Amino acid sequence: MKGAIKPLSALVIMGVLSIIVILGVQLYPQWSRYLFRPAEEAAPATTENDQMPETEDQTDPEVTEETPAAADDWERYRNVNEIRIALNSFFNSHGEYPQRLDQLVPDELSILSRDPRTGQHYDYTRSGAGFTLTFSFEVGILTFPPGEHTLTSRGFDLPETLTETPELEDTAVMTVPAEDAEETESDGSDGSEMADEEGLFPELPTEEKADTD
Numbered sequence: 001m002k003g004a005i006k007p008l009s010a011l012v013i014m015g016v017l018s019i020i021v022i023l024g025v026q027l028y029p030q031w032s033r034y035l036f037r038p039a040e041e042a043a044p045a046t047t048e049n050d051q052m053p054e055t056e057d058q059t060d061p062e063v064t065e066e067t068p069a070a071a072d073d074w075e076r077y078r079n080v081n082e083i084r085i086a087l088n089s090f091f092n093s094h095g096e097y098p099q100r101l102d103q104l105v106p107d108e109l110s111i112l113s114r115d116p117r118t119g120q121h122y123d124y125t126r127s128g129a130g131f132t133l134t135f136s137f138e139v140g141i142l143t144f145p146p147g148e149h150t151l152t153s154r155g156f157d158l159p160e161t162l163t164e165t166p167e168l169e170d171t172a173v174m175t176v177p178a179e180d181a182e183e184t185e186s187d188g189s190d191g192s193e194m195a196d197e198e199g200l201f202p203e204l205p206t207e208e209k210a211d212t213d
Contacts, residue, residue, distance in 0.1 A: 079113035130160040
């Protein structure tokens, strides 16, 4: 009897072990889902719920509200700078600035830029040995407020120096000869008075002749 029980007990043990192994293999995928699922879902939850709304709240209002007008201002800023470089190149080649902006095409500029909103060319005037470009900003960029601005050969919003100061110097110099002329005129008047006084002396002989007669 004892010899018969031993093989049966071994078979029972082997059967139980095989059942445990089979159950473990079948239940392992489910256990692994429950074990690893919270850790996998925790990271996406923080990135999607915490980070994405912050970036949307910070960028979307600025882009939708300020980008169109600011983009136009930046394009105007680039346009007038390109025209300024072309004007200086024209001045180096010809010794003077052009009378019109279209004279820059095609040697200095391939295309003459226009205002992005109005589609018109920028206002340009040649003043003496300088120039003035006039344009407007809608919202303002950098340190420039919205409104009308100018670009001259001296820089942004700086008045162009005309040839007025040399003219003032010339007039100041011309006043000196004018004063000299007045002095000479006054001297000439004194000389004429002396001549008149000298003209009185020839009358004396006529009086003597009258006495002798």
